[in-house]
Amino acid sequence: MEDVNHPEATPRKFTRRDVIKGVIAGGAVSSAGYLFRASTVGAQVSAPGSVDRLITLNVNGQQRRVDVMKQETLATTLRYKLGLTGTKLGCDRSECGCCTVLLDDVPHYSCSILTHTARDKKIVTIEGLATADGKLHPVQQGVIEEQGFQCAFCMSGFIMATVGYLKANPNPTRAELAHGISGNLCRCQDYDKILTAMMRGAELSRRA
Known part of the structure; x- marks a missing residue:
């Protein structure tokens, strides 16, 4: 075979x-x-409990279309998707305040807010404080005049916290302002100079 x-x-x-x-x-x-x-x-209707990835955010007065993951934090979106690096990431767990931004004029830690929850709010970062012609916000000007920071990594968080606090109490005492922004930490521990700069910013705000 x-x-x-x-x-x-x-x-x-x-x-x-x-x-x-x-x-x-x-x-x-x-x-x-x-x-x-x-x-x-x-044209599609989202299933109950689902999250759209393409959303529109109101950031510094502009409508920004951005693709985000459902577990993405606002700090991550602002820094790495929208290029707004003035919002710093320090502890990334709601302890240092470096990532503070304003949501509807109220200070929030953006590292602990999911981006999707902010889609219907007015978001303001440190880049959105100055006017269109480049004039600094009074609190920013107060920092320059008093040279209130050393390394300045925490500066944007302190400024945003102060701006938000002054909307509720535009004429605070030094002790009131210290308590109002106590959720922000400084690695250099230069709190006295920081508070002096923030008080100067409050004074300039009342004059504006």
Whole structure:
């Protein structure tokens, strides 16, 4: 009985060119889905409990369209998606206050707020305090005049906390202001100079 030889299929070797072509093709499909998602989001009804990734935020008076993950914090979105790096990340657990921003004129730690929860609020960061012609906010001007910080890593958080506090109490005593911004920490522990600068900012605000 004769042996019948069945020719085996020779396995095809993948070249570097094949891999690159596959990556490009996959990326094109993924990008197309992203680009055309905006036109389909409005036509689809979100399932109960789901979270849309493409949202619009009101940041410093501008409507900013941004793609965010459901677990993404506002601090991460502001810094790494919108490029607003004046909002600092220190402890990243609501202890230092470096990431303080205003939500509807109230100071909040942006490291502990999910971005999706801020979509209907007015968000103001340190970049949004100066006027369109470049004039600094009175609290910012007070910092310059009193040279209230050393390394200044915590500066934007202190300024935002003070601006928010002054909206509720525009004429505070030194002790009242110290208590009002006590949720912010300074690594250099230069609190006396910081408080002097913030009090100067409060004075300039009343004159404005």
